[in-house]
Amino acid sequence: MxxxxxxxxxxxxxxxxxxxxxxxxxxxxxxxxxICDHNTLTKTDFGIPGEEISTDRGEFIGLFLNEAVNDRxxxxxxxxxxxxxxxxYLPHPFDENRGxxxxxxxxxxxxxxxxxxxxxxxxxxRCRDNRPNEMAYQYAKMNNMLMGVGSxxxxxxxxxxxxxxxxxxxxxxxxxxxxxxxxxNNKSGFKYYGKLGSPINMICSKISKKINNSGSLRLPKLKxxxxxxxxx
Numbered sequence: 001m002x003x004x005x006x007x008x009x010x011x012x013x014x015x016x017x018x019x020x021x022x023x024x025x026x027x028x029x030x031x032x033x034x035i036c037d038h039n040t041l042t043k044t045d046f047g048i049p050g051e052e053i054s055t056d057r058g059e060f061i062g063l064f065l066n067e068a069v070n071d072r073x074x075x076x077x078x079x080x081x082x083x084x085x086x087x088x089y090l091p092h093p094f095d096e097n098r099g100x101x102x103x104x105x106x107x108x109x110x111x112x113x114x115x116x117x118x119x120x121x122x123x124x125x126r127c128r129d130n131r132p133n134e135m136a137y138q139y140a141k142m143n144n145m146l147m148g149v150g151s152x153x154x155x156x157x158x159x160x161x162x163x164x165x166x167x168x169x170x171x172x173x174x175x176x177x178x179x180x181x182x183x184x185n186n187k188s189g190f191k192y193y194g195k196l197g198s199p200i201n202m203i204c205s206k207i208s209k210k211i212n213n214s215g216s217l218r219l220p221k222l223k224x225x226x227x228x229x230x231x232x
Contacts, residue, residue: 001166002193006061006091006121006150007033007159011042012052014205015154019044025159032172033159034150036061036091041068048172052091053077058102061089063119064175074107078116087118087175089148094135095127097202114143118179123149123194125161126201133194146182149192154205158197165191 008015036050050063055074062081071077093102120140151161171177
């Protein structure tokens with residue numbers, strides 16, 4: 001069973017993943033996605049609902065949610081996830097290239113914070129290099145936390161870049177059953193597939209966000225001379 005714990009749809013302004021197309025691709029690839037749009041809960045008939053929540057001290061993902069979480073205080077937001085019976089998942093926690101990564105907010109070693117964490121994303125295919133993933137892996141090991149992976153797909157061509165390989169099915173409405181199966185995966189050698197995508201995808205996301213936020217995109221006028229054309 002293939003599980004991608006971090007997928008976005010068109011409901012995220014920085015994504016161009018149409019839900020219908022995403023459903024077809026997931027079915028074709030045999031991938032069960034966790035749908036984790038930014039600050040909104042997107043429910044589908046093919047994925048597990050989650051939300052990538054922006055707080056005053058970085059962003060985290062709530063999984064198996066029934067309602068969106070809007071709290072800005074990180075501890076209150078995490079508690080709201082727990083009150084729903086959801087799970088706390090840390091996406092790309094050591095990627096300093098992202099403005100809302102948790103490593104920028106001096107909270108990863110906070111005792112109360114770590115008590116609330118269920119799973120750490122130790123491979124994110126949108127990192128520029130593998131160093132942030134390696135740091136996340138060491139963090140999870142050091143703190144005895146479960147490990148997960150996500151493509152962080154914002155575009156159709158990114159789906160399939162990363163997924164867990166689970167040996168058995170789990171109840172898709174039961175977070176505890178997912179944790180049970182994930183523990184087996186972690187103990188049996190942590191089976192997953194992962195490859196880093198192109199850095200161009202991050203640029204595409206920024207362009208997509210500008211389009212979605214403004215309704216139009218104004219590109220600067222470019223002037224070419226003969227020397228520039230020679231190298232194009």
